[in-house]
Structure formats: C-alpha cells, structure tokens
Amino acid sequence: MLNFNYSVPTKILFGKHKIDLLAENIKEYGSKVLLVYGGGSIKRNGIYDTIIDIFAENNISSWELGGVKPNPRIASVKEGIKICKKQEIDLILAVGGGSTIDCAKVIGAGFYHSGDPWEIVTDSRKIEDSLPIATVLTLAATGSEMNAGAVITNLETQEKLGTGHPSMAPKFSILDPTYTFTVPEKQTAAGTADIMSHIFEVYFSKTKGAYVQNRMAESLLKTAINYGTKALAEPENYEARANLMWTASLAINGLLSSGKETEWSVHAMEHELSAFYDITHGIGLAILTPYWMEYALNDNTLDKFVEYGVNVWGIDADKDKYKIAQTAIEKTREYFSSLGIPTKLSEVGIEAEKLEKMAEQATRRGELGNFKPLSKEDVLNIYQKAL
Amino acid sequence: MLNFNYSVPTKILFGKHKIDLLAENIKEYGSKVLLVYGGGSIKRNGIYDTIIDIFAENNISSWELGGVKPNPRIASVKEGIKICKKQEIDLILAVGGGSTIDCAKVIGAGFYHSGDPWEIVTDSRKIEDSLPIATVLTLAATGSEMNAGAVITNLETQEKLGTGHPSMAPKFSILDPTYTFTVPEKQTAAGTADIMSHIFEVYFSKTKGAYVQNRMAESLLKTAINYGTKALAEPENYEARANLMWTASLAINGLLSSGKETEWSVHAMEHELSAFYDITHGIGLAILTPYWMEYALNDNTLDKFVEYGVNVWGIDADKDKYKIAQTAIEKTREYFSSLGIPTKLSEVGIEAEKLEKMAEQATRRGELGNFKPLSKEDVLNIYQKAL
Structure with a gap:
C-alpha cells in the first residue's frame, strides 16, 4: 500500500426529501446564489420549481446559468464567472449531473483567477481558491458531487481536460435517488x-x-x-x-x-x-x-x-x-x-x-x-x- | 436504504514518515498543544521523542497529560481540561490508541462546558463545541481517529458511556502503520x-x-x-x-x-x-x-x-x-x-x-x-x- 492523504470534506445529504435542508445549508455561505443547470430536464420533472420556491420562501436571491451541455464548454464557464462577479455571488448551486457540477466548479475557481479560465483547466496549479460549490444531483455517474475534480471541453481547440483543486469540492451535495427516476x-x-x-x-x-x-x-x-x-x-x-x-x-x-x-x-x-x-x-x-x-x-x-x-x-x-x-x-x-x-x-x-x-x-x-x-x-x- | 447525512471532515495522513507533516498541520490551529498519551509505550518506541523534537524545531509549546488508562477515566478528562484552561491550549494532540483519543476528545468538549464534564458524557446534547483535536495513532482498533465519538469510564459510578459531537472529530490524524509494529x-x-x-x-x-x-x-x-x-x-x-x-x-x-x-x-x-x-x-x-x-x-x-x-x-x-x-x-x-x-x-x-x-x-x-x-x-x- 502506498502512502496517501485522504480528505473528503463534502457533506452528503442522502435520501428522499433531503431538498428540505437546502436553504439552511446555503445560508451558511450567504444568500446570493448562481443556479447552474443543463438542458431543462429539471424543469420538466419539477426540481427546478421546488428549488425556486425554496429560494423565495427563504429570501435567497438567485441568478441562472442554464443550458450547460454534456461535455461542458469553457464558454459556459466564462458566462458563469461574469454573473458571479457582477452579482457578487455567495455560492454556486449546480443542479444536474456531472457536466453541470463540473461547470459550476470551474466557474467557482475561475472567479478567483485573473486570466482566461481555460488556463486553470490546462494547469490546475494556477487555481488558488473557489467560490463555495453545492450540488443537487440528478444523475448517478461522474461522482463529481463528492470530489474536487472537473472536466471541461474547449470546442475551439478540440480539447477535453481534467482539472481540480481542494477548494472546488462541494460544501454539500443533496442526493435524492427519486430525482433519478426519470433519467432516460x-x-x-x-x-x-x-x-x-x-x-x-x-x-x-x-x-x-x-x-x-x-x-x-x-x-x-x-x-x-x-x-x-x-x-x-x-x-x-x-x-x-x-x-x-x-x-x-x-x-x-x-x-x-x-x-x-x-x-x-x-x-x-x-x-x-x-x-x-x-x-x-x-x-x-x-x-x-x-x-x-x-x-x-x-x-x-x-x-x-x-x-x-x-x-x-x-x-x-x-x-x-x-x-x-x-x-x-x-x-x-x-x-x-x-x-x-x-x-x-x-x-x-x-x-x-x-x-x-x-x-x-x-x-x-x-x-x-x-x-x-x-x-x-x-x-x-x-x-x-x-x- | 434509509436516509442519511454523511460527513467525515478528518484529514487522514497515512503511511510511513507522515509524522513529518505534524508541525505544519498543528500550526493551522495555533502553537500551544496539550499532548495526551497513555502508559508510556510511546516513550519506549521513540514516537514521544520524535514529537518533542518536532515541537522544539517548530516553536510549538506543549503541556502533557500522560498516563491515560485503557477505558479512560473522567478523572483524566478533568485534569486535561484544567491544563487547557490554564495554558490557553490551541490544539489537543492525542498520541496513542482509542482510549487516549477519546480522553482528548472529551477534554476538548469539556473545555467549553461550564458544568461537570461527566454531564457531557451522560448527555451529548450538552456539548456545544470542542477545542481542535488531532491524533497520532499507535493502535488499530477503535476508529476514534476518524469519527466524532468517545467512550469514557466513571469508576466511582461504575459507568462506561459513549458520547460525541461533530466538533470532536479530529481535524487530522496521522496513521503510520509502522507505529503499530510494537503493539503486543x-x-x-x-x-x-x-x-x-x-x-x-x-x-x-x-x-x-x-x-x-x-x-x-x-x-x-x-x-x-x-x-x-x-x-x-x-x-x-x-x-x-x-x-x-x-x-x-x-x-x-x-x-x-x-x-x-x-x-x-x-x-x-x-x-x-x-x-x-x-x-x-x-x-x-x-x-x-x-x-x-x-x-x-x-x-x-x-x-x-x-x-x-x-x-x-x-x-x-x-x-x-x-x-x-x-x-x-x-x-x-x-x-x-x-x-x-x-x-x-x-x-x-x-x-x-x-x-x-x-x-x-x-x-x-x-x-x-x-x-x-x-x-x-x-x-x-x-x-x-x-x-
């Protein structure tokens, strides 16, 4: 067995109705949220509405970055960073699968990077810190909800690269298996x-x-x-x-x-x-x-x-x-x-x-x-x- | 499967020579340490000397609570709390097995409890916070190095009871398997x-x-x-x-x-x-x-x-x-x-x-x-x- 360091700081909230804990967990970090999601399945299955209602009831202000694609693009990351800077976002909430979460993570780290965010994808050593990330998972696959890694695609250069930093590990992740009932x-x-x-x-x-x-x-x-x-x-x-x-x-x-x-x-x-x-x-x-x-x-x-x-x-x-x-x-x-x-x-x-x-x-x-x-x-x- | 929350914040430093990371990890919390240990095996096998040298080289001040018994006693806990209060300890370092670690944890929580520390053993709801705990493990057994629980014995009342609080989970634990070579x-x-x-x-x-x-x-x-x-x-x-x-x-x-x-x-x-x-x-x-x-x-x-x-x-x-x-x-x-x-x-x-x-x-x-x-x-x- 080799030497290792092990640290998994993400708090997992697992099971039916754990979304009820969303607001109190967000509020540990602030009340201005960037909501990141994908192609719209969360609107069809009601998760989006549930979250918007929770935000309204708890005085959480939110901005949205929807339409994040599978194999998430650096273009989406740039768009997210812009919103975070303009609105002084406290926490980025990814609602979806690994692509959405990975996109949110690199937005979080890109917020603190002064150069082009693609630089922190090609070289993770340039990552210094990240805005707090949290997730509501809707697909069992990438495991991004409980680790500090992310994979981002640059269509212009035809590159798909992994990056990561301890600060990018989600603070908490809500894992409600019923949210995956409608996965195709x-x-x-x-x-x-x-x-x-x-x-x-x-x-x-x-x-x-x-x-x-x-x-x-x-x-x-x-x-x-x-x-x-x-x-x-x-x-x-x-x-x-x-x-x-x-x-x-x-x-x-x-x-x-x-x-x-x-x-x-x-x-x-x-x-x-x-x-x-x-x-x-x-x-x-x-x-x-x-x-x-x-x-x-x-x-x-x-x-x-x-x-x-x-x-x-x-x-x-x-x-x-x-x-x-x-x-x-x-x-x-x-x-x-x-x-x-x-x-x-x-x-x-x-x-x-x-x-x-x-x-x-x-x-x-x-x-x-x-x-x-x-x-x-x-x-x-x-x-x-x-x- | 039932609903659950899962959170294991302890950082594990596993393997040979991981003691080399002790000072830098302590210093995240301060430089005044209460060293808690048991019957003296750490003096015989050299771990004690190694740690004292590390303290000296890194300007870490330490006070000691030795002689913690298997089935650790509430009396030792009380002694430890006294030292922490008097010396304004920043971190409690348990070096040993589960008994030593459990004792350190309840000292840490007892520091913030105004009443008799036995009260926080009989009723964990009375625990509010803990001084930071860290461990150097010398026995593979209780798992106390990676969780928030502790078991303490009161010889007067013939009671051995479990207690716990998230704040009592060690901040970091050094697990060097060679430290268990001399376990009887x-x-x-x-x-x-x-x-x-x-x-x-x-x-x-x-x-x-x-x-x-x-x-x-x-x-x-x-x-x-x-x-x-x-x-x-x-x-x-x-x-x-x-x-x-x-x-x-x-x-x-x-x-x-x-x-x-x-x-x-x-x-x-x-x-x-x-x-x-x-x-x-x-x-x-x-x-x-x-x-x-x-x-x-x-x-x-x-x-x-x-x-x-x-x-x-x-x-x-x-x-x-x-x-x-x-x-x-x-x-x-x-x-x-x-x-x-x-x-x-x-x-x-x-x-x-x-x-x-x-x-x-x-x-x-x-x-x-x-x-x-x-x-x-x-x-x-x-x-x-x-x-």
Missing part, C-alpha cells in the same frame, strides 16, 4: 458504465498489498452491475437508484484510489472521443473498456484480471488463469451490451480517419497509465480494434 | 476483534436494500480476518499493519452505517464488563460476539446470517440455511480463539454474582438494538451462556 435509459446505462470505469481505473493497478481498497472496489463493482440492470428494468426502483447513486459518489472520492497507483488510461482515451465527436462519456468508456482490457492482459497483469474474474464475476478460481481473465473480459463486454450500449466506436459515428489524430492528442502529455502503459501506437491500436 | 500480541488481537465488532454492529441490521453498505462491510471484515492473523504472526509486516489500520478507521466512520438501522448491543453489553471489571474492550467483545450471534439467530434473522456465512466465510450457498448460519458463527468463534482470545467471561475474571447487576445497567436506557432487541433478561441470558 441511455443515460442510466451510460452512468452505470461511467461508475464502473471509475472503479476499473483504480482497481487495475500494479500496487501490491492494497487489499482493503481492492475488496471495496469489488463491492462497488458488484453493486453497479447488480443495480444498473435493475434500474433499467424498473426506473422507479428506489433501492436500485439509491445504490447506484451512493456507489457513484464513493467510486471516485478517493476511497478506492488512496494508497494505490492509478491508471486513468481509458478515461484519457475516451476524452478524445468526446472532444472530437461530443459523444456521451459513459458510452465511449463502455465501448473502449473491454478492448483496453484485452490489450492490457499479459503475463504481468494476469493475476489482477484473475482477481477481477473470481471476485466480481464469481468465476471458478480453479480454472486456467487466462481462461478466467478472458471470461471476465467477455462478461464485462456482455454486461455493457446488456445495458443497450453499442460495442463498436463506428456505431456512435467515430471515423477511422480521425483515430490517429485522437491517439496523438490522448498521449500528448506522455504515455497513459502505469498498469499497462500506453504509447500513441498502443492507443491507436485500441481505437482500431474498437472501431 | 494481546492488543493486536483485541484491536482486530474491536474492528470486527464495529462492523458486526452495523452489518447485522434489519434494513433492506443497503446492498453497497453490506458488500463494503464484508470487504472490511475479510480484511480484518485476513490481516489480524498475519499481524500476529509477523508483527512487522507492513501490509498487514497498514490494512488493519485503514480498515479500523473505515469501519466506524459512518461509511458502513449510513443508510442503515444499527445495532450496538454487543458494545453496550461489553461496556458493563469494562465498567465493572476494567477488562480490555476488544477481548470482552470477542467473547460476547459468538454468544450474541447464537442468541440473535432465528427465523427472522436467518437470511442475514446466511449472507454473512456465504460472503465472508465462503460457505457453500447451497447448504441448509441454518447449517450455514451456525457454521458462520462457529467460524467466528474459532477465529477469535485463533487470535489467542479467551472464549469465556470467567477466563477474564468475570463473576456470576455481578451478571444481573451488569445486565440491569446495560439496559437502563431500554432494550438494546433493533436487529434482535435485547431486554435485561436477554442480556443476562447471554452473559450466563458466555460465562
């Missing part, structure tokens, strides 16, 4: 894949002796697998939505990664797909993952895949090791497919001609990952197999 | 039993649908079982000590209990043993646990015991349910015994004549637990079987 099938599937990918990125690691982290990772994988299927079959199954929601937060708040070398190469590969083609992040991850696994499987990594196959998929430990590993990878592929996710990049509009450019972009900071380091050629190879 | 066998065994008991108290619950919490609990149980044995066999095995240490903290910081109804009846029963006989907490828990399990097993609780047997002990799920449950309980008993822990209360000096009085005390606030509610007669029955 495709987003439930993509969210489940995203959760699983976050776990894979830290589970598949060369670090020895991180037993407790590995067992917890398997617990969360089993939960996502079990309830991803259930949530698709019964969108209003509270147990399924609650388990997915809490698992999404725990998957990427440091609990599984602390003490381990981590990978993040599938995410880096996927970010290029989203930057070039604006596809749904979780879909890209689900397509790439089994191909990455096949590519990463070798004599050095075999034991980890066996651990995965036996502990997550319940494959008989007495079988041949490569057989176990390959079966585990096949089960992963079949699982994503069972959620209705395509298995090929070509099915989501990715074209052969851009693969090389994307592979180059994905590795511009150097090789990806540690468990199985990937050069530009490796990435291109995986893209081609996945095409 | 008995304490390693008792610590492992304590960790497992904390998990049992929240795992055995009637709450339905808390799947992710249950799978995480099983992960932590498997870790404790695996590495308790290893740490006894090889006291300087870093992997074993690291896994035990981090598991101890995660077992009782809200991660496993959030969203569930919890039990805590074995702890309540054990507290009377410690209050009357001053025995080691983890030993008392290990003796009582299998008897509690046998007493709690019935048609209503059977499925939970089957889950435990199959998922933690790997018992064949196709066997008869009662057979699985009984085997799991027997394996639990055998495991504690394999750690060198006695299996009978009489072996640690408990006498038949006080059982009734202890059963009465244990249930003076009403029945214990929810999974299997225990009346005074039930508690007496379990004590008698365990005698």
